[in-house]
Amino acid sequence: MxxxxxxxxxxxxxxxxxxxxxxxxxxxxxxxxxxxxxxxxxxxxxxxxxxxxxxxxxxxxxxxxxxxxxxxxxxxxxxxxxxxxxxxxxxxxxxxxxxxxxxxxDEASGDAGPDTLAARNELAKLVAEAAGGLSDRDRAVLELGYRHGLEGPELAEALGVSTASAKKIMQRLRDTMERSLGALLVARRGQSGNSCAELGAILAGWDGTFTILMRKRIARHIESCPTCDQDRRRMVNPVALLGGTPLFxxxxxxxxxxxxxxxxxxxxxxxxxxxxxxxxxxxxxxxxxQFAAADALDAEPATTSPNGRVMLTMSLLIGIPLIVLALTIAWRYETNAPVTPKGVTTSVTAPPSTRPENPVTTTAAPPPPTTTHKPPRPLPPGPVGPIEPAPVTTTQPPIIY
Incomplete structure (x- = not known):
């Protein structure tokens, strides 16, 4: 077994x-x-x-x-x-x-004690709340790069970009996350009343939900306010915060x-x-x-090779004129051929001749226009003999001279 x-x-x-x-x-x-x-x-x-x-x-x-x-x-x-x-x-x-x-x-992985779990929970809440100030795609990079440990080629593969691009994306995310965490912590501190007047005006009426718009407004204020910027630098260490969130x-x-x-x-x-x-x-x-830029293009159908196309074209150019020439010669030969080929004999008796015994010169009467073929040429003067009819192929009556 x-x-x-x-x-x-x-x-x-x-x-x-x-x-x-x-x-x-x-x-x-x-x-x-x-x-x-x-x-x-x-x-x-x-x-x-x-x-x-x-x-x-x-x-x-x-x-x-x-x-x-x-x-x-x-x-x-x-x-x-x-x-x-x-x-x-x-x-x-x-x-x-x-x-x-x-x-x-309900439970966090690991064997940490209650105090550690409480701290991790608080960190997880903080990072999750700060992630609310990120776009959907930046949040995906945050999850893949920091929480799930993908880096280098693996991160690039998951994002559908080159390794160099993935590195730039991670660097940009660090900067964005630092601004988001800083804005969130400064906003929380401002809600407690320890903030400058301008920040207080921005936070007036804020319901506590950290959005992209709120993150941008607070971040712009921090860049222009030395007091709030100093508070942000003191409270924010994005690498430590992100690295200390093993909540699973x-x-x-x-x-x-x-x-x-x-x-x-x-x-x-x-x-x-x-x-x-x-x-x-x-x-x-x-x-x-399909994540790189656009969906992959459908495969093109199989086509004839260039050499095959050239040979096919040359064959057509040579063959078609030859076929036309052969048909033309055959048609002209058929229309100009005599009624009775030389050397052909038959047992069919010719009808009685009405011509005089002495040789006379005569001209064959043209056949009635019942066929598309040209009438036969007039025969030269000579001894009158029985004229053998051609093999019967039409209903045309025998030609009488």
Whole structure:
């Protein structure tokens, strides 16, 4: 009896290969390895537990049907994050609003004590609230780069950009997050009454929800106010804040069976275990390339090679005139041929001749215009003999001289 492999100790490439060969337990191993991380990422993006669970389910269903398009199986991790990012952004666009979730996980991972967990909870709340001042795409970079540890080529793969571009995006995010955290902390301090008059005017009527507009207004004020800028520098250390937020929201236990059952139904018509064909291997790695700038272009249909087109054109140019010339010669020969070919004899008796015995010169009467052929030429004077009719091909009566 073959032992069940321990998928925890095999590589991502081995998992992908086993799943493509038809081992559904291998795909379950992929789910177990990445479901919690993807769920935590989706919660940070969509800010809703139920929506995040649906998002994770769709991610794995998409991965199951497109696994044969993954050109480099060892890049499974950023590939899954790329699908999750795309799905989360799609749901955010559908929802058309940004409502930070007030929910926090029932339990945090790790063996830290109550004080540490409380501090981490506070940090998580602070970062989550400051993330409300980021755009959807910046928040995706925040989740991937800081909370999930993707960097370098993996981060670039998940974002669908080059490694150099991913590095620039991360640097820009650090600056944006620093401004957002600084604006949030200065705003909280200002709400307690310890702020300058101008900041107090900005915060008048503020309901406490940190939005992109509020972040920009407060950040602009901080840049022009030495007092508020000094407060921001004292309170903000974005690297320490972001690095100290290990709060993790795992996927719910019930999601595993529901997702794997749906994958089994989805892949009933399209076999999950079919190996990628040569044509499938030429497809772009979905969905990474569709995030870069635009959707990949459809492949052009196969066309004749240049040499083949030249040979075909030359053949037509030479062959068509030859065919026309042959038909013309055949037509002229047929219309100019004598009625009775030389050397042909027949037993058919000619009708009685009405001409005198002495040779006379005569001219053949033209046949009635019952055919499209030209009338035969007049025969020269000579001894009168029986005229053999040509093989009967029409209803034209015999020609009498």
């Amino acid at each position: 073959t032992a069940v492999p321990d998928w925890d100790i095999v590589s991502d490439a081995d998992l992908v290969g086993a799943a493509l060969s038809g081992d559904r337990m291998a795909f379950a191993g992929i789910y177990d390895r990445y479901a919690d991380r993807l769920h935590d990422f989706c919660v940070g993006m969509v800010r809703d537990r139920d929506a995040a669970a649906d998002c994770v389910q769709d991610v794995f269903c998409t991965a199951a049907t497109a696994l044969d398009k993954l050109r480099e199986p060892d890049k499974l991790r950023p590939w899954l994050y790329a699908i999750a990012r795309n799905e989360a952004l799609r749901r955010i666009r559908q929802r058309r609003r940004e409502e930070p979730s007030e929910e926090l996980p 929201i795992p996927a719910p236990a019930w999601l595993r069976d529901r997702t794997l059952n749906r994958i089994q139904l989805t892949s009933a018509s399209a076999d999950l275990g079919s190996a990628p064909t040569e044509a499938q291997s030429a497809l772009p790695d979905a969905p990474t390339e």
